[in-house]
Amino acid sequence: MEKEKYSIIVFSGEFDKAVAAFTIATGAAATNREVTMFFTFWGLNILKKKHGRSAVGRGFLAKFFNLLMGGRKNLPLSRFNFGGISPRLMTGMMRKHNVATLQELIESAHLLGIKLIACEMAMNILEIEREDLVDQVQEVIGVSTFLDYSQDAKILFI
Amino acid sequence: MEKEKYSIIVFSGEFDKAVAAFTIATGAAATNREVTMFFTFWGLNILKKKHGRSAVGRGFLAKFFNLLMGGRKNLPLSRFNFGGISPRLMTGMMRKHNVATLQELIESAHLLGIKLIACEMAMNILEIEREDLVDQVQEVIGVSTFLDYSQDAKILFI
Amino acid sequence: MEKEKYSIIVFSGEFDKAVAAFTIATGAAATNREVTMFFTFWGLNILKKKHGRSAVGRGFLAKFFNLLMGGRKNLPLSRFNFGGISPRLMTGMMRKHNVATLQELIESAHLLGIKLIACEMAMNILEIEREDLVDQVQEVIGVSTFLDYSQDAKILFI
Numbered sequence: 337m338e339k340e341k342y343s344i345i346v347f348s349g350e351f352d353k354a355v356a357a358f359t360i361a362t363g364a365a366a367t368n369r370e371v372t373m374f375f376t377f378w379g380l381n382i383l384k385k386k387h388g389r390s391a392v393g394r395g396f397l398a399k400f401f402n403l404l405m406g407g408r409k410n411l412p413l414s415r416f417n418f419g420g421i422s423p424r425l426m427t428g429m430m431r432k433h434n435v436a437t438l439q440e441l442i443e444s445a446h447l448l449g450i451k452l453i454a455c456e457m458a459m460n461i462l463e464i465e466r467e468d469l470v471d472q473v474q475e476v477i478g479v480s481t482f483l484d485y486s487q488d489a490k491i492l493f494i
Numbered sequence: 495m496e497k498e499k500y501s502i503i504v505f506s507g508e509f510d511k512a513v514a515a516f517t518i519a520t521g522a523a524a525t526n527r528e529v530t531m532f533f534t535f536w537g538l539n540i541l542k543k544k545h546g547r548s549a550v551g552r553g554f555l556a557k558f559f560n561l562l563m564g565g566r567k568n569l570p571l572s573r574f575n576f577g578g579i580s581p582r583l584m585t586g587m588m589r590k591h592n593v594a595t596l597q598e599l600i601e602s603a604h605l606l607g608i609k610l611i612a613c614e615m616a617m618n619i620l621e622i623e624r625e626d627l628v629d630q631v632q633e634v635i636g637v638s639t640f641l642d643y644s645q646d647a648k649i650l651f652i
Numbered sequence: 653m654e655k656e657k658y659s660i661i662v663f664s665g666e667f668d669k670a671v672a673a674f675t676i677a678t679g680a681a682a683t684n685r686e687v688t689m690f691f692t693f694w695g696l697n698i699l700k701k702k703h704g705r706s707a708v709g710r711g712f713l714a715k716f717f718n719l720l721m722g723g724r725k726n727l728p729l730s731r732f733n734f735g736g737i738s739p740r741l742m743t744g745m746m747r748k749h750n751v752a753t754l755q756e757l758i759e760s761a762h763l764l765g766i767k768l769i770a771c772e773m774a775m776n777i778l779e780i781e782r783e784d785l786v787d788q789v790q791e792v793i794g795v796s797t798f799l800d801y802s803q804d805a806k807i808l809f810i
Contacts, residue, residue, distance in 0.1 A: 340645065345808075347672050348730075352535055356505055356651075359615065363637035377668055378730075414506075414536075430619055457675065461745050479679035486806075487656065490644075492503075492651045493672075493808045498803065510693055514663055514809075517773065521795035572664075572694075587777050648802075650661075650809040 341370045341489035343482070348494055349378030351411035351438065355430075357494045358441035365448035372489070373445065374482045375473075376455035379494075380462065381411065382438070383454060383469045411438070446472040451485075453477055499528045499647035501640070506652055507536030509569035509596065513588075515652045516599035523606035530647070531603065532640045533631075534613035537652075538620065539569065540596070541612060541627045569596070604630040609643075611635055657686045657805035659798070664810055665694030667727035667754065671746075673810045674757035681764035688805070689761065690798045691789075692771035695810075696778065697727065698754070699770060699785045727754070762788040767801075769793055 342364045346357045357373065365371045375383050427437055445452060454469055454476045466476055500522045504515045515531065523529045533541050585595055603610060612627055612634045624634055658680045662673045673689065681687045691699050743753055761768060770785055770792045782792055 345676075347669070347810075353505070356535060359637055360503075360641075364641055367638045367641065369641070377672060463745075479675055480683045483676075483680055483683065483685070490649050491806050491808060492649060493810050494505075494651050511663070514693060517795055518661075518799075522799055525796045525799065527799070587779075648805075648807050650807060652663075652809050 338488070339368060339370045340364075341372075341486070343372045343374065343486035343489040343491045345482075345491065345493045346373055346375045346379035346382065347377050348414065349381040349411060350414040351427075352413050353494055354379075354382045354411060354438055355441065357492075358438070358445055360492070361450050362441060362444050362448055365445070365450050370489075371445075371448075372451040372453060372482075372485055374453045374455060376458040377462075380454060380458055380464055380469070382442075383452070383473055384464075385468055385470050442470065442472060451475070453482065453485075455479070455482075496646070497526060497528045498522075499530075499644075501530045501532065501644035501647040501649045503640075503649065503651045504531055504533045504537035504540065505535050506572065507539040507569060508572040509585075510571050511652055512537075512540045512569060512596055513599065515650075516596070516603055518650065519608050520599060520602050520606055523603070523608050528647075529603075529606075530609040530611060530640075530643055532611045532613060534616040535620075538612060538616055538622055538627070540600075541610070541631055542622075543626055543628050600628065600630060609633070611640065611643075613637070613640075654804070655684060655686045656680075657688075657802075659688045659690065659802035659805040659807045661798075661807065661809045662689055662691045662695035662698065663693050664730065665697040665727060666730040668729050669810055670695075670698045670727060670754055671757065673808075674754070674761055676808070677766050678757060678760050678764055681761070681766050686805075687761075687764075688767040688769060688798075688801055690769045690771060692774040693778075696770060696774055696780055696785070698758075699768070699789055700780075701784055701786050758786065758788060767791070769798065769801075771795070771798075 342361070344357055344361055346354070348354070361371045361373055430437060442452075452473050454466075454473050456476050456478045459465070459476060466473075500519070502515055502519055504512070506512070519529045519531055588595060600610075610631050612624075612631050614634050614636045617623070617634060624631075658677070660673055660677055662670070664670070677687045677689055746753060758768075768789050770782075770789050772792050772794045775781070775792060782789075
């Protein structure tokens with residue numbers, strides 16, 4: 337019997353949504369499902385190598401956007417940010433309850449064989465290069481290739 | 495022939511998204527589809543028993559988050575909140591057009607046989623107990639059990 | 653063999669999410685998939701004919717909401733708006749990289765045979781009339797009709 341497949345489009349760059357995406361993805365992969373994560377727009381932020389607000393984009397507009405987006409360590413929550421306090425609180429609560437943090441989730445995703453893919457078009461628009469992203473990213477592809485990969489999968493948009 | 499199945503992950507706690515989730519769910523259930531709703535993170539807020547900003551969480555961090563999240567009567571909109579005016583306006587418009595309000599939608603969902611499920615991990619992180627949630631919640635389960643339930647279903651992430 | 657089908661529920665009215673929805677939709681349609689887009693709540697805003705903050709709704713509450721929502725030219729981003737600067741910046745970056753803008757995406761969607769549908773209930777609540785929406789909208793239907801259309805489709809909620 338063929339493995340059940342999940343494709344997760346990670347559009348959002350907020351900390352809580354990223355945690356939700358990885359929790360579903362790793363939960364699925366750990367129970368013998370095949371999982372692909374496609375990071376696009378703000379979601380690319382989750383995969384950025386450099387921490388902090390280092391502007392990885394090349395042009396001015398890209399730099400401006402990247403600055404606003406911050407790095408992986410600076411992901412905001414989708415609600416209540418208060419100058420970055422809430423993500424740290426949330427991380428604290430996750431620690432306390434032994435839930436993996438984002439960095440661990442990326443690593444776990446990779447170890448569980450989850451395919452981490454970056455969206456080519458969004459990288460072009462935001463002027464992000466392959467080397468700006470963490471090594472665990474396996475491919476940079478366009479939307480229609482991603483749809484081909486997702487033919488027999490359940491797709492989530494997060 | 496087997497019933498068509500829908501699984502709805504309710505991650506967001508905003509009033510408008512909650513209404514959208516329940517509208518799709520009840521619309522599906524009323525037309526002979528099998529529906530499961532899995533409430534996680536901010537979505538758990540929709541299921542809270544106590545109204546108002548009563549902090550149901552146990553620890554300090556949990557209390558802080560729960561306070562911020564408010565109760566079921568205080569769900570914000572995903573856009574434009576203005577100190578809580580907009581949800582009431584929206585409710586008013588829904589009333590005027592005979593659309594059910596959230597409380598009625600939860601009740602309808604239950605009567606239509608929709609399975610209301612709370613996410614175990616999110617409850618742990620936010621330190622919410624089973625008794626803090628409305629009686630209509632049938633189960634508290636983890637992500638992979640939810641994925642098992644969703645094997646033949648279409649999944650939405652809201 | 654039957655065509656693969658996609659149904660996209662466009663709930664959000666933000667510029668970036670609208671672009672994401674149309675990019676997935678046109679990418680799918682251009683590669684021989686059958687696509688339906690169902691616009692509801694804030695998503696209806698994307699389909700409004702009149703530009704600017706002209707209040708198309710009829711009653712006071714509807715006018716208030718429509719005013720807040722703005723017109724198609726005024727879609728905010730889901731993050732960072734700064735008085736409307738960011739969508740224009742994003743459009744500029746999209747131009748620079750030859751990515752189609754929203755208006756072109758709606759037109760392309762239509763030309764590619766994508767079915768553009770408006771949600772009846774949301775139109776009632778927000779008091780939007782058929783003539784307020786662009787001509788490319790093919791139908792105004794309820795949720796359960798939309799679910800019927802989506803029987804063999806992958807569904808995304810954006």
